[in-house]
Amino acid sequence: MEYKAKYITPDIKLSCYEDNFFKSDIMFDCHMLVWFISGETKIVQADATYFFRKGDIFLIPRNQLATIINYPKDGQPHKTVVMHLSKEKLIDYLKPKALVSSEILRYSNHPLLESCLSSLIPYFEMKDLPETIASLKIAxxxxILRAIDHGIDNVLANFEEPGKIDLASYMERNFRFNLPLEKFSYLTGRSLTTFKRDFGKVFNTTPQRWLTRKRLELAHYQFVEKKSKPIDVCYEVGFENLSHFSYAFKKQFGYSPTELIGRQ
Incomplete structure (x- = not known):
């Protein structure tokens, strides 16, 4: 994978993937405002799947799990401008609220946002850009977001850290995301030690064994009920490469994904 990134500040970057494919399971610590210059992205969350292409603008709320799959498109690399809307920047404008949103918000082709984000392009070629300019662009x-979306404060003003929540329901909803156990423990409001202890009490097994079994069961369902392709299923259920996925699938069920598909 050839990846290039240029930064104005740590909160504003121009991201470019020139390979055929890049996949990552991610939890963002802050809200992410993204403008698509070229390429295509598929974002899979627990309850929804999104597709974004050239010209699209969207906001991903913080502390949400997602599988992100990036592709080049029409001979152009996957290229985006990404702006981090951190608590430190937002707290000057908003009063804290406890509301939480997991929905990705679309603002495709909105002229004000597109003008704001496209105006950043020349800055990526400059050296020693005053930080005040970057701060002004974030502001x-x-x-603009607050002017065009009157409900956005309920998303942006969520500054709280995750509290202790029901472990079983959270993991049943989010097992497909291949993240370190430290992330799962943080998002369920526990230390890693407490997370492992509570997990054993709830599921009577280790997190890794349970996660592997659940991901493979979901993969089996996708093959049988949705007729999905192995390459798509592999990445959407939390595996990082097709050969490891196929090996684990056959070990679990006694036949490979290809053999299962061939029976149908």
Whole structure:
């Protein structure tokens, strides 16, 4: 994978993937405002799947799990401008609220946001850009979002850290995301030690064994009920490469994904 990134500040970057494919399971610590210059992205969350292409603008709320799959498109690399809307920047504009949103918000082709984000392009080629300019651009983006989306404060003003929640329901909803156990423990409001202890009490097995079994069961369902392709299923249920996925699938069920598909 050839990946290139240029930064104005740590909160504003121009991201470019020139390979055929890039996949990552991610939890963002802050809200992410993204403008698509070229390429295509598929974002899979627990309850929804999104597709984004050239010209699209969207906001991913913080502390949400997602599988992100990036592709080049029409001979162009996957290229985006990404702006981090951190708590430190937002707290100057918003009063904290406890509401939480997992929905990705679309603002495709909105002229104000597109003008704001496209105006950043020349800055990526400059050296020693004053940080005040970058701060002004973030402030502009926040002001535009609040002007065009009257409900956005309920998303942006969520500054709280995750509290202790029901472990079973959270893991049943989010097992497909291949993240370190430290992330799962944080998002369920536990230390890693407490997470492992509570997990054993709830599921009577280790997290890794349970996660592997659940991901393979979901994969089996996708093959049988949705007629999905192995390459798509592999990445969407939390595996990182097709050969390891096929090996684990056959070990679990006694036949490979290809053999299962051939029976149908």
């Amino acid at each position: 502009e983006a926040i002001s």
